[in-house]
Amino acid sequence: MTITAGTPLRVVVWGENRHEQVEPHVAELYPDGMHNAIKAGIEENLGAAVDVSVALLDDPEHGLTEERLAQTDVLTWWGHAAHGEVSDEVVERVHRHVLSGMGLVVLHSGHWSKIFQKLMGTSCTLRWRSENDRELVWTVDPTHPIAQGVPHPIEIPQQEMYGEQFDIPKPDEIVFISSFSGGEVFRSGITYRRGNGKIFYFSPGDQDFPVYHHKDVRKVIANGVAWVASDRAERAEPVLLRYETGDFFNGRGYQGAMANHEAPVTEAAEVAE
Amino acid sequence: MTITAGTPLRVVVWGENRHEQVEPHVAELYPDGMHNAIKAGIEENLGAAVDVSVALLDDPEHGLTEERLAQTDVLTWWGHAAHGEVSDEVVERVHRHVLSGMGLVVLHSGHWSKIFQKLMGTSCTLRWRSENDRELVWTVDPTHPIAQGVPHPIEIPQQEMYGEQFDIPKPDEIVFISSFSGGEVFRSGITYRRGNGKIFYFSPGDQDFPVYHHKDVRKVIANGVAWVASDRAERAEPVLLRYETGDFFNGRGYQGAMANHEAPVTEAAEVAE
Amino acid sequence: MTITAGTPLRVVVWGENRHEQVEPHVAELYPDGMHNAIKAGIEENLGAAVDVSVALLDDPEHGLTEERLAQTDVLTWWGHAAHGEVSDEVVERVHRHVLSGMGLVVLHSGHWSKIFQKLMGTSCTLRWRSENDRELVWTVDPTHPIAQGVPHPIEIPQQEMYGEQFDIPKPDEIVFISSFSGGEVFRSGITYRRGNGKIFYFSPGDQDFPVYHHKDVRKVIANGVAWVASDRAERAEPVLLRYETGDFFNGRGYQGAMANHEAPVTEAAEVAE
């Protein structure tokens, strides 16, 4: 999306905020929580073009009420230890907003979140090891807006290894591919469209290493936030509509599966839904 | 998959079998049920290379027990009026088998089935009209095995119209694009990989028209059955595994999110799952 | 690319300008030439954000000197009757600039131009008929910047028919699919990346019909111009370079095929190039 001088993009950084509470070495790396490191990285790159706030797992409705999502242009998601605690109702709500046009940036261990699995339709599993591997992030799509302003490769001195096979649908675009000291490779920066929404998954980032303080990682996340923001004039959920012959612009609501040979239908005659 | 002279491919044709019971004009078009027309089309094209059976919504567990799915190479799916009656447990089971390598052919109104929505992650909505449109099915990928042996275009004299926008993920391959008399277009033959499984969606086919008796439609469905069958030596679900540095072949099971910096782990130390 | 308030985008509209000279009915539709209709459409949509000029086949070097291309952000291309008159040297030059990052919008019969064939690697053939078909242009990628601001579908009352199979590489993105009164379908709005450059092909537009005066067609072409403009900081041709172990940022020039096991090479030892 074009980041212009107009209304700032409304960004919500969602954080699980558990490791920071339970594990001292994480709290040391991220004294304000990982979510605030992510927030700072977006603000440092996009400045006045964004208005960034935070929502946390322990907030009421995880901080993601219908009202708030309706006012959110881009949501970023980091979760790990507590994927199972995210309520199915909130996942459905976020899913509906993504299909309606809200942008979504999924970070690192968010690959195994309910919302990412629901959007992908696969297990989103992978191979991993948390052993201080060096990660190199190589750009394979040099024209992509998300790849601008970072070195080729990005060097991350210490990182958890995420390796193939990554059980995901074929990405719409592969922007980055990473290697690790141990020899593994990973499609680490990938995009998808789902409904009217755009999604960017970026794997670098971990609670055990200071990755969200890394200048280039922050730049990529900010690029991703700008890219997933919708170019559409308004948010709208995809719907199933009936159109009469020759009338391309006035759809009618669905009346039930047994009614589709009576046209026009005025009353529902459903048998089985 | 290579259809050879060896063991026949085990195909299960799943049918909802409701329209045929309730609507006389459907029963007239498909006196043995739509599922048996689909079955006959597969057999007429693949002969001794397949062993085709039928499973129905009203069978116990919809005819899709764990034991039966474990013995199924390819499942075809036709549903329409009763998507909501398919149990979530069976949908989870079919989903797991697709990710493990079972082939899936989704037909026509199956676009709105629970299993297709779960695999796609989108609403799978579209525009439609059931008004005797002529459908022309054009091949856009002339090299694809699914496109072999049919004219360009396939002509279907009477069909329900399915039109864009079809809310689906970008297909791995678009094999066919259809037009309708009314001027609409539709990505009517598309493929996806999900996990270790392959999926083919083909839109021509309807309860109100004799489409499953159409020679070319039957040929395409049979081609699709052959194509989605796995080339892999065995069925396996994708899993998340930890690999030690330098050991690429012996993964260890996941021990919980808080345990990933202690290696090797021998006992689970989960906090939050 | 982000169209901002900064330096205007430098756009060159290349036109063959032959039909207008030879055929009275074309001259009547396009009294200032098709190229000026295309230019006006871009200016009417992008205003001060673009600086548009024209280059013609009969200009010296077809108006596409090295100096001018180096100062061009986006080139649009319309040709038809005289593809064969475009010099191979200019085609090589344009090709190099596209790989280096210059955006390219190829219009209608430009599908059979030397530059498009060279970038695609295929025959770029199709089926066609010039018989006053109505064309409907359906959006299949609702998130794409190029699809914004136009109705779904775009209706073009009179158009030449272009139909599948269109012998092109699988597009990076299919933005639009068209149908024609006669029942044919066509992937009418498609994108590609080649090297550091972006390409948009859009088929609506013809010398025999007033398509370049159509409001929505002009909007799409302007969207395409904005989209193919590079986001990269500088223009650079992809090169083959040797990198020492551990030095990711300092490539060395190629020394010849027989020299690649002597490192570092200081003198070329080529046998066969």
Added chain:
Amino acid sequence: MTITAGTPLRVVVWGENRHEQVEPHVAELYPDGMHNAIKAGIEENLGAAVDVSVALLDDPEHGLTEERLAQTDVLTWWGHAAHGEVSDEVVERVHRHVLSGMGLVVLHSGHWSKIFQKLMGTSCTLRWRSENDRELVWTVDPTHPIAQGVPHPIEIPQQEMYGEQFDIPKPDEIVFISSFSGGEVFRSGITYRRGNGKIFYFSPGDQDFPVYHHKDVRKVIANGVAWVASDRAERAEPVLLRYETGDFFNGRGYQGAMANHEAPVTEAAEVAE
């Protein structure tokens, strides 16, 4: 393509055969030439299902006459030091046969051959280093026929490094991604369709290392040969044809750019071609 018990697939292994003549260490690794190692690998995996012969740069017409190509189902291509010596006429001929349906497997340094560049439309450049890197070849598309029967990853003890960015069009399918000891990554096994033909590029393989004696590399090349073989009933070049309204099956030859509004045309009225 289905490898069945019928007529064997006619495979031509094309070899440059220069390093083996000039460099003793290459001759030692490949006493019968690299082409014969490649041939042996295909035969060891596909047996009686293939009939493999060799063609060399120094043969008349490089061994690739019109007659021979017309009798070739799959061509494999290895070149390096003498890309420039391959005649443009033979390149055009091979290109036409690929678009017509002949399968093509391009190996290693063949990435910079004239035929691969012509089919890709890009520079096909990359980063490289010949320094005994270990290459690991990871499968990212576990359902692909080309990935069957090899370990994940394939380990190649000594290899030339090929790294990103690899200036190629977005592949239709990425089957393998490699890492190297030095930390680089590479899309090492990729597929494309061009016209009616299928292409597989596989990067492992080099004159300085015994890679074509590696069991898994040989298996992948054989899988690639089987996969690129056409499923189509006959070979045919894509053509541009005019179709009258309602007649979908009888195309007429092109009569020239200025003649397209006179239908039917019986005599050519070309101005400019």
